[in-house]
Amino acid sequence: MKLENVKTLDMKDGKITKVEYEGVEYEFVEKDATVGDLVLVKNNYLGGDACSFFKVDEGCLCGDIHFIGDNDCMNTAESDEVDLFKKKNTRLKIGDYAKVVNAFKHVDVDEGDIVEILRDDQSSNPFECVIIFGKSRSECIWAKESELVLVTDSEFEAIRKTKAKYRLESGKKIAKSDERFELRKAMHKRRITQVEAAKHCGCTQSHLSKYFTFECEISKEKLNRLVEFVYSRPELLWKKK
Structure with missing residues (x-):
């Protein structure tokens, strides 16, 4: 479906080069699409109005990009029919709050759990984290970059408010x-x-x-x-x- 509240952050020669969606920055790229990327539709017939943003549901298959359009159907677009935007690659740092997006290898961790980064040893499995919201609160895990995403501004604000409310009530x-x-x-x-x-x-x-x-x-x-x-x-x- 069409994404609402996508903010344009930067343009060059009339072309959008950077946007923000749900507190996360995305940059225009000329690469293969992957699940979670954003696409800017250029033509009305591609399941949505021109100049509308959608989220990629499937990656490239023979050069095609797939997304759910306003017609509630899976739409297929060639790379030259949409502009592709990927999340800005900002490495997590010590002290950041991150959300678990892939918990496959972690027995006591669920997707959506919130962790705090304690250490980064720059390896392929670099982040030592402590779980601050989740069923295994206070336990520590090692996680890959692909398993975590920085919490959005709204999620960070929710964490802050939750802690403040708990302090007030408790x-x-x-x-x-x-x-x-x-x-x-x-x-x-x-x-x-x-x-x-x-x-x-x-x-x-x-x-x-x-x-x-x-x-x-x-x-x-x-x-x-x-x-x-x-x-x-x-x-x-x-x-x-």
């Missing part, structure tokens, strides 16, 4: 939650397992696991022992599996 509880989240990250960076940590603070691994998911509390004495043990250990680089 008061001191959010501080405790953040402390647990930071403690869990610190354990990961030091290769400390929950079994090892539980042994040093004097509780069971099951109890400690529930503490990190806010299902129970532990005594102040045990928490102090846990914090002292975790932060006394040096941070280590994880070896990828």
Whole structure:
């Protein structure tokens, strides 16, 4: 279907060269189309009004590009009948929030989960991430560039509002939650397992696991022992599996 709210950001010699859609920038390219690219239709007969944008549903097949038009049918266009736009290639950086778009290799991760980038080792599987929204919150994963996309402005704003609302409604509880989240990250960076940590603070691994998911509390004495043990250990680089 025709995409609404596609903003033109730049033009050259009367030709659109850069647009923005859902907070993401796309640039005009002369390459093969892939799923998720945008096309600008030049002719009315291609399932939509001329100068309308559509999203590519299938990539190139014998040079053709496929998209769902205003007629709710799959339309086929040759490369010279549309202008193709691809997402601007901006590499994720440490501290960015990203959305998981391909969770095939991750057992406890779903598409749509939100992660924060912790490390980039510039390899083929470069990003160490911690899950901040998802069923495995506070767990860390390694991800490829193709598995993540930077959150849009609207998604980032939703994350910010969610955190602000939680702080307002929960008061001191959010501080405790953040402390647990930071403690869990610190354990990961030091290769400390929950079994090892539980042994040093004097509780069971099951109890400690529930503490990190806010299902129970532990005594102040045990928490102090846990914090002292975790932060006394040096941070280590994880070896990828």
